[in-house]
Amino acid sequence: MNALKFSLIAIGVGLLVLAFAHWLGLDYFYYAGYTILQFIVLATAWNILGGYCGYVNFGSAAFFALGAYSSVFMHKLYPLPVPVLIVIGAVVSGVVGFGMGYLTLRLRGAFFAIATLALAVVLQTLVVNWDFVGGSRGAYIIRPETLEFAGFEINYIEYLFVLMLILAVLALATARTIERSQLGFGFATIRDDEMAAEASGVPTLRLKLIATTLSGAFMGMAGAPFPYYIGYLQPASTFGLEYAVNSIAMPMIGGTTSWIGPLVGTILLGSLQQIATVTISSAVNLLIVGILLVAFVIIAPNGLVGLVQERLRRRGP
Amino acid sequence: MDISADLLINAIVAGLLLGGFYAAVTAGVSISFGMLDIVNIAHPAFIILGSYIAYFININFGVDPIVVSIVALPAFYALGAVVYQVYYQSFERRGQESLRGLAFFFGLLFITEVSLILVFGVDYRYVEAAYIGPSIHLGLIDLPLRMLVPCLVALALFGALQLFVTRTFLGRAILAVSQDQLALQLMAADPIRIKRIAFGISIATASIAGALLIIIQPVEPSVGRDYIGRIFAICVLGGLGSMPGALIAAMLLGVVESLTSTFYGPSWSPAVAFGFLLLTLAFRPAGLLGR
Numbered sequence: 001m002n003a004l005k006f007s008l009i010a011i012g013v014g015l016l017v018l019a020f021a022h023w024l025g026l027d028y029f030y031y032a033g034y035t036i037l038q039f040i041v042l043a044t045a046w047n048i049l050g051g052y053c054g055y056v057n058f059g060s061a062a063f064f065a066l067g068a069y070s071s072v073f074m075h076k077l078y079p080l081p082v083p084v085l086i087v088i089g090a091v092v093s094g095v096v097g098f099g100m101g102y103l104t105l106r107l108r109g110a111f112f113a114i115a116t117l118a119l120a121v122v123l124q125t126l127v128v129n130w131d132f133v134g135g136s137r138g139a140y141i142i143r144p145e146t147l148e149f150a151g152f153e154i155n156y157i158e159y160l161f162v163l164m165l166i167l168a169v170l171a172l173a174t175a176r177t178i179e180r181s182q183l184g185f186g187f188a189t190i191r192d193d194e195m196a197a198e199a200s201g202v203p204t205l206r207l208k209l210i211a212t213t214l215s216g217a218f219m220g221m222a223g224a225p226f227p228y229y230i231g232y233l234q235p236a237s238t239f240g241l242e243y244a245v246n247s248i249a250m251p252m253i254g255g256t257t258s259w260i261g262p263l264v265g266t267i268l269l270g271s272l273q274q275i276a277t278v279t280i281s282s283a284v285n286l287l288i289v290g291i292l293l294v295a296f297v298i299i300a301p302n303g304l305v306g307l308v309q310e311r312l313r314r315r316g317p
Numbered sequence: 318m319d320i321s322a323d324l325l326i327n328a329i330v331a332g333l334l335l336g337g338f339y340a341a342v343t344a345g346v347s348i349s350f351g352m353l354d355i356v357n358i359a360h361p362a363f364i365i366l367g368s369y370i371a372y373f374i375n376i377n378f379g380v381d382p383i384v385v386s387i388v389a390l391p392a393f394y395a396l397g398a399v400v401y402q403v404y405y406q407s408f409e410r411r412g413q414e415s416l417r418g419l420a421f422f423f424g425l426l427f428i429t430e431v432s433l434i435l436v437f438g439v440d441y442r443y444v445e446a447a448y449i450g451p452s453i454h455l456g457l458i459d460l461p462l463r464m465l466v467p468c469l470v471a472l473a474l475f476g477a478l479q480l481f482v483t484r485t486f487l488g489r490a491i492l493a494v495s496q497d498q499l500a501l502q503l504m505a506a507d508p509i510r511i512k513r514i515a516f517g518i519s520i521a522t523a524s525i526a527g528a529l530l531i532i533i534q535p536v537e538p539s540v541g542r543d544y545i546g547r548i549f550a551i552c553v554l555g556g557l558g559s560m561p562g563a564l565i566a567a568m569l570l571g572v573v574e575s576l577t578s579t580f581y582g583p584s585w586s587p588a589v590a591f592g593f594l595l596l597t598l599a600f601r602p603a604g605l606l607g608r
Binding site: 050054056058103104107110111113114115117118119121122124125126128129136241244245248249252256283284286287289290291293294297298301 | 350356358403407408411413415416417419420421423424425427428430431432434435539542543545546549550553582584585587588590591592594595598599602
């Protein structure tokens with residue numbers, strides 16, 4: 001299956017989801033679906049660096065919040081349409097990802113992980129002290145009820161849902177393309193044995209920087225429409241550990257070696273959380289995510305996809 | 318902004334006291350990350366666990382938090398030994414410590430934090446002890462006992478660990494593991510056992526650090542996150558595996574943070590550690606007293 005065919009199928013599936021949502025006509029479905037799609041983008045972005053290159057990023061929340069806060073900044077400065085904000089969010093987070101990578105990726109992998117962990121704390125400090133984007137009180141963004149598009153009135157939440165759907169398809173298609181390209185093979189050599197890769201002439205630093213920039217940019221894209229979705233952006237929740245842990249747990253549970261892993265993990269874990277948040281409590285639901293993450297990394301290191309592959313291999317000739 | 322001399326001196330003294338406490342917080346990671354190469358990012362969560370144990374016993378039975386933390390040392394040691402055993406069996410032995418091992422510790426951090434939220438809620442908790450409140454005045458200098466006592470306990474802990482590592486047989490064995498695990502194995506010593514002991518000790522220090530933390534400031538479950546950056550910044554700046562280096566780095570960070578919060582406001586101080594970390598990584602990755 002080539003990239004074009006895959007994109008067409010992905011768009012087709014996306015349109016089916018949209019048609020279903022439209023037919024259902026429930027606002028709640030858009031809200032819940034938006035969250036899951038957002039995590040598909042985050043998990044896939046995390047996996048480009050984490051799963052393909054083997055470098056752990058604990059700062060997903062920071063990159064996500066960067067996207068969200070650049071939207072808030074632009075909203076206060078000069079309101080722009082959301083698709084433009086997504087591009088701005090991508091650029092800002094991508095540049096920060098590049099900078100972080102440049103400073104820490106020349107050293108051992110653990111330093112990068114620690115630096116990303118600390119990045120969230122620092123960016124939060126910056127935002128809390130920056131009154132223009134709301135400071136510690138948070139920022140309100142009043143989104144319009146509807147949007148005029150080519151003569152049609154579109155429900156705004158539906159519009160955001162469609163944007164996130166496009167981003168999810170884009171992220172998955174990018175991840176899949178990388179996996180089958182020379183870039184992906186380069187990433188895999190870094191993951192398996194960086195020293196050997198370097199010795200055989202793989203430009204490891206350049207590849208790692210490409211991965212961090214790309215991964216950061218997608219996380220920023222996922223964050224950019226978020227202020228419009230949530231309406232009230234508050235630093236403590238935007239930088240919350242919830243984003244960091246979910247974007248690690250979802251690929252880990254699904255399987256990190258291919259694009260389908262984060263997708264499977266997100267759909268399962270995301271739906272589970274939507275149900276658990278409504279029926280039990282959001283703290284318990286986070287506890288479940290933590291326990292599942294630890295259980296999966298110990299028992300099923302290759303995730304659900306790995307389990308299925310193993311079973312197929314055993315059954316096969 | 319005019320800087321008065323006594324404000325400056327007091328800020329520096331407060332920073333040194335804070336730095337002593339940071340040394341206790343970092344001691345455990347100095348062993349686990351610096352000597353054993355285990356990136357235990359869950360360490361702050363264990364510290365917060367120590368805080369809550371000290372809090373719980375203190376409020377219900379009126380026992381001094383530092384005494385509680387010393388009594389709890391064996392329990393924390395056992396916890397550390399168990400965590401290491403799981404870590405070794407599942408990741409280190411299979412050579413998967415870089416990706417999955419990190420995710421494992423991240424999961425532990427998360428589980429501990431959320432469990433504490435479920436049990437104690439997100440309110441700030443504090444302990445009661447005779448030395449919380451009064452201060453000693455030495456001329457211009459204010460020495461709040463709330464800071465002085467933790468600093469002295471921290472320095473005692475740090476000194477004891479340094480003596481243990483450099484003077485005792487077991488301590489030297491830990492250093493040997495950090496230098497060449499294979500050589501140790503060839504001499505018929507069991508590196509895994511030594512690492513398990515060392516990791517147990519590293520987690521045990523979290524008990525004392527936790528009690529000191531809740532003496533210094535009120536604690537809620539997510540406070541630990543602010544310490545992740547600090548701990549690793551101190552470790553890296555001091556030079557991995559160097560305890561004296563970590564002490565110097567802790568004092569340095571304490572003073573710079575204290576000056577920052579005195580002259581720019583306390584909300585900026587979490588960013589200082591990160592600046593330290595990035596600058597060290599960019600210009601001197603080996604740290605001050607690095608190998």
